Amino acid sequence: MAPRSIVRGPKVSSADFVSFHGGRSEGQVLSGYTPGDFTRPICDMVAMAIQNRSNAEHYKWGDACDGWRLLDNEDLSVIEERMPPGTAEVMHLHDRANQVFYVLEGMLTLLVGGEIERLSASDSLNVRSGTPHQARNESETDSVRFLVISAPTTKGDRRSA
Structure with missing residues (x-):
């Protein structure tokens, strides 16, 4: 099986985080979404790093x-x-x-x-x-x-x- 890659979308501005997140810092969201698409906090949708025994x-x-x-x-x-x-x-x-x-x-x-x-x-x-x-x-x-x-x-x- 080929390794999967995570496609990242555009940066979300600090202003978007203030309106959705109470002022938390910038992050990267999954592509295809805009800040208005989220029904839960944006931080829950932030792409995570791949973890394994070599980096955990x-x-x-x-x-x-x-x-x-x-x-x-x-x-x-x-x-x-x-x-x-x-x-x-x-x-x-x-x-x-x-x-x-x-x-x-x-x-x-x-x-x-x-x-x-x-x-x-x-x-x-x-x-x-x-x-x-x-x-x-x-x-x-x-x-x-x-x-x-x-x-x-x-x-x-x-x-x-």
């Missing part, structure tokens, strides 16, 4: 696990995580965040509310807020890569279970 914020967690913040908003976050063989996170829960785990490669074991679920590539599992859970890589040889999609963000919303 990276962090280490646990003994040897990696995370890349592909989207980091208060209302939604998307994190790609990698767990080497034999690693596990601590059992925890989120009071507000609902999470979807989507496996990209490998086998992810999730302990969710006392039940064991094993997810392979292309499998997903929803973990409701308030549900104790733990991600584990029980493989002896293969890493597991997966997405964690959380709404709202889990920042400041994690406690031991």
Whole structure:
């Protein structure tokens, strides 16, 4: 599949932002739209930069696990995580965040509310807020890569279970 490009339209003036946005700074909107076309704030329609592991914020967690913040908003976050063989996170829960785990490669074991679920590539599992859970890589040889999609963000919303 060929890479997609984002076509950008003309700059929106500061005056347009004042009338639609309460004075926020200039931005670029998608082509084919004029300021009068928007029924929601213009900033919601601003084209976003492509994110991947090479340019996303990276962090280490646990003994040897990696995370890349592909989207980091208060209302939604998307994190790609990698767990080497034999690693596990601590059992925890989120009071507000609902999470979807989507496996990209490998086998992810999730302990969710006392039940064991094993997810392979292309499998997903929803973990409701308030549900104790733990991600584990029980493989002896293969890493597991997966997405964690959380709404709202889990920042400041994690406690031991």
